[in-house]
Amino acid sequence: MQHLLVEALEVAPEAVTLVSREPLGAGSVSGFDVAADRGGGDSGDPLRYYVDTSRQGTQQETGLVLGDLNAPEARIWLHPADPHLPALAAIAFHDAAASLLARCGVTDASAPTFIAYRPGRRAVLRVDAPDRPIWVKVVRPSRIERIISTHVACEQEGLPVPAVLGWSPDGVILFENAVGxxxxxxxxxxxxxxxxxxxxxxxxxxxxxxxxxxxxxxxxxxxxxxxxxxxxxxxxxxxxxxxxxxxxxxxxxxxxxxxxxxxxxxxxxxxxxxxxxxxxxxxxxxxxxxxxxxxxxxxxxxxxxxxxxxxxxxxxxxxxxxxxxxxxxxxxxxxxxxxxxxxxxxxxxxxxxxxxxxxxxxxxxxxxxxxxxxxxxxx
The missing domain is CATH 3.90.1200.10 (Aminoglycoside phosphotransferase (APH), C-terminal lobe)
Structure with a gap:
């Protein structure tokens, strides 16, 4: 998959480094760091690109698509514009996260920090409110109802799952910190x-x-x-x-x-x-x-x-x-x-x-x- 990224970005192979790989759908999704050359000898932090061969459809593409739009042979996106997680790109930035938190009664929170990310599947971000941390989970919109119903079922059984502060159908859930x-x-x-x-x-x-x-x-x-x-x-x-x-x-x-x-x-x-x-x-x-x-x-x-x-x-x-x-x-x-x-x-x-x-x-x-x-x- 590295050659797809090299060809798409027109960069030298040595500028691309594999950092992650895992199965997704009928294929896989791999993360690559691409050396950023801003000219004048200024090489900044690498850019993180993902190459996805899952052949899974998405609501909207966010990068380069190769093949059939409904089941592409491959797609390439720049983090955090994950097409499987349409809310991620917005929620990763302070203004959008602050607006969502405000609707749940949380104000004066810090900018989001990435804690975990599984491309195409889910991301977890942390924001610090004045009195506690709050966790933001971004998932596929198609999974939101299953996740919320599972949390409700766990609460009914008395399992010590974190409380849900709020959620949106585009795939965002806000959680309280776990106890302990x-x-x-x-x-x-x-x-x-x-x-x-x-x-x-x-x-x-x-x-x-x-x-x-x-x-x-x-x-x-x-x-x-x-x-x-x-x-x-x-x-x-x-x-x-x-x-x-x-x-x-x-x-x-x-x-x-x-x-x-x-x-x-x-x-x-x-x-x-x-x-x-x-x-x-x-x-x-x-x-x-x-x-x-x-x-x-x-x-x-x-x-x-x-x-x-x-x-x-x-x-x-x-x-x-x-x-x-x-x-x-x-x-x-x-x-x-x-x-x-x-x-x-x-x-x-x-x-x-x-x-x-x-x-x-x-x-x-x-x-x-x-x-x-x-x-x-x-x-």
Whole structure:
């Protein structure tokens, strides 16, 4: 896809750097930084462009389109003009965000700051009101009713989701801050946290929703294709496919979060970790009826990557979380889905030219598929 951008912008290939890649629709969307040459030797911050081969239609195009407008072979846009998220370009700037916040009774807020962005899917921005932070989520307009109805269903079940301040049909939702402190910033006991997550999963399963969950298994082929040059990745993909096929008849679908990990959790903080309780749950957007192995696999995969990246002085506690979670939840199917998550993380590492990390991730996938415990070379 880099060649499409090079040709469209008429720039030298060395001016374009891949920064992200992920599946979308029938293809993918990739982000590239393009070196900005403003003349006179003044090279400013790079510009971020996205190349989208999803073949998905949009309400209005915001950049260059190649092929049929209803199902383009590719489209290119300059961030933040994401055609799938028509409200993003406006809400990213202070005046539009301030107007929306004012309609919800919030005034004197700061300019929006990007916190997270998944091109073609969603963006999260933060604005600071005088007394608290407020979170702005921008999604596809077609998903707004599902997300709001899911939040209502979670509230009715007593789940600790952030309060919705307001929303608009063009795909913008305003959230209050979650109650408590992000789990990554709180002391917690690994065994107790896994027990609490089990209790949370039971409560999630009681939420009433008609929506279906799209699980990580749907991305297996895309991840494998992206790593087709790696024999270790091919082995992981083959073993994961076999394990999923062997356990397909064991699946009893239930309502599942879809991306449950401790980065989605807020905890009450007593300063010791002994009595910290889950007080906030984020990102219930994708919650739906699906494979109950999805959430434990996502939780263990996220914890494994976190353990690999955690400073040495705090690493053992995170590895303990991985070990306890895998010992409680590590069915053959959970291990297979874990391995698919590792393929995704490995592909991202390859895109960042992190060869050692990609190799460690794939090694851990193989170990877990074989019934073992993941680890790192520094442990």
């Amino acid at each position: 402190t992000p789990a990554a910033e709180v002391l917690w006991d690994p065994d107790d946290l896994v027990t609490q997550v089990d209790e949370l999963r039971t409560r999630i399963a009681s939420v009433e929703t008609p929506h279906k969950l799209r699980g990580v298994a749907d991305r297996l082929d895309w991840y494998a294709d992206g790593l087709s040059h790696r024999d270790d990745a091919a082995q992981v993909a083959r073993l994961a496919r076999g394990a999923l096929a062997d356990t397909e008849n064991q699946v009893r679908e239930q309502v599942t979060h879809g991306d449950l990990h401790f980065g989605q959790l807020f905890l009450s903080d007593d300063g010791t970790g002994e009595h910290s309780r889950i007080s906030g749950l984020l990102d219930v957007d994708t919650m739906g009826i699906g494979d109950p192995a999805e959430d434990p696999a996502a939780f263990i995969a996220h914890a494994t990557v976190s353990a690999m990246l955690t400073p040495p002085e705090a690493r053992e506690r995170v590895w303990s979380l991985v070990e306890i979670a895998l010992s409680r939840w590590g069915s053959e199917r959970v291990r297979a889905l874990f391995a698919i998550h590792m393929l995704g993380h490995a592909l991202a590492a390859v895109d960042r030219d992190e060869e050692v990390m990609s190799r460690m991730l794939l090694r851990n996938a193989q170990v877990v598929l074989s019934g073992g415990q993941p680890s790192d070379e520094q442990r």
